[in-house]
Amino acid sequence: MTTFRVTTEEARQFGRVAVIYGGLSSERVISLRSGAEVLGGLQRAGVDVFGIDLGGEQGDLNPLTQLMDAEFDRAFLILHGPGGEDGTLQGVLEMLGKPYTGSGVAASALGMDKVxxxxxxxxxxxxxxxxxxxxxxxxxxxxxxxxGWPIFVKPAHEGSSIGIAKVTNLDELKKAYQNAAELDSLVLAERWMSGDEFTVGVLNGQALPVIKLETSHDFYDFDAKYESDDTRYLFEHGLNETQEQALKQLVIDAFDTAGCEGWARIDVMQDGEGAFQLLEVNTAPGMTDHSLVPMAAAQQGVSFEQLVVEILRQTVR
Structure with missing residues (x-):
């Protein structure tokens, strides 16, 4: 199969592109994997691109110095978690006058703060x-x-299901709170949703195909997301056309209400009555070989190279 490549004119418009990944959050290992995939995809597409492992590539430089010393025209942001997905990096790039992918400062900060x-x-x-x-x-x-029981306990500013626990009694709730509080000063307890779980990517204001998630774990935790080979990602999701369209519209409404731009992924569950309930928005979703936005794009006939280029295109519009 022929790999998608940008035109010479578009490559010129993009200029020198920095894929910014890594970072110092608890999601660093996932960001390194995502960044490597994005970097490879853009290279295969003919984009002049290089990587910046923010905070980890050059131990003698702090992240701000790394960005100020690097020569680039625009940035593809694929850091996950605090310091990269929460508006901090976006604000620095605004000050430097560098266009970047994804949501701006306010939407990034909101998306990172579950409460x-x-x-x-x-x-x-x-x-x-x-x-x-x-x-x-x-x-x-x-x-x-x-x-009511069970309850989800979540650090408010972590992603990739880090620090999340399902608890069924008071003693478990106390322990889960202490564990989450070690990761975050703000901890959220959320009513358990007993229905099916779905995730929907958004690309340039349009919902990508709906994915239903099935796992042998109690819930879609870190291991189920990134390590397990028995997690099932189903495009035959069991929703009728009316339900599917309602879910997609809810996701677009959630994306717009939070002020998101470019791309994101929104996680949703059904309650006991089958009503959709919004869980969270990811403004820089994973792009690893287990990740859901590339999977949904592929279902729609969009290759990984086309996907990363389309995300990058928003920086020149």
């Missing part, structure tokens, strides 16, 4: 599971009574 993103969606009338914010002084017994 405030849920508050925004709920305020806009979009469905999201009931929740409580946990602190050292929170009455956890009352949280159990409010949300």
């Amino acid at each position: 405030r993103c849920k508050q925004l969606w709920a305020g806009a009338g979009l469905p999201t599971p009931a929740y409580a914010v946990l602190t050292e002084s929170t009455d956890l017994t009352a949280v159990g009574e409010q949300l």
